[in-house]
Amino acid sequence: MPLRFDAHVSTAETDYGTVLLDERAGTYWELNPTATLVVRTLLDGGEAADAAAALAREFDIEQAQALRDVEALVGHLREAGLAS
DSSP states (O other): OOOOBOTTEEEEEETTEEEEEETTTTEEEEEOHHHHHHHHHHHTTOOHHHHHHHHHHHHOOOHHHHHHHHHHHHHHHHHTTSBO
């Protein structure tokens, strides 16, 4: 499940996660630290299972739940036109 932000999306990491700017629509999106971990893992070439494993380790949740969360986040980013 490779992830890539579209060309019209700018990112900035903050102390609280990551901020995305959709330059086309002029809207901001804020990713919490959990979503930032997932996005970083996927942007670095990891698969959904890698991101889920990172979530499970970092936040002490079940692997199955972590995988559902990863898939949901990626789905939302793609639906919003931010990522492909």
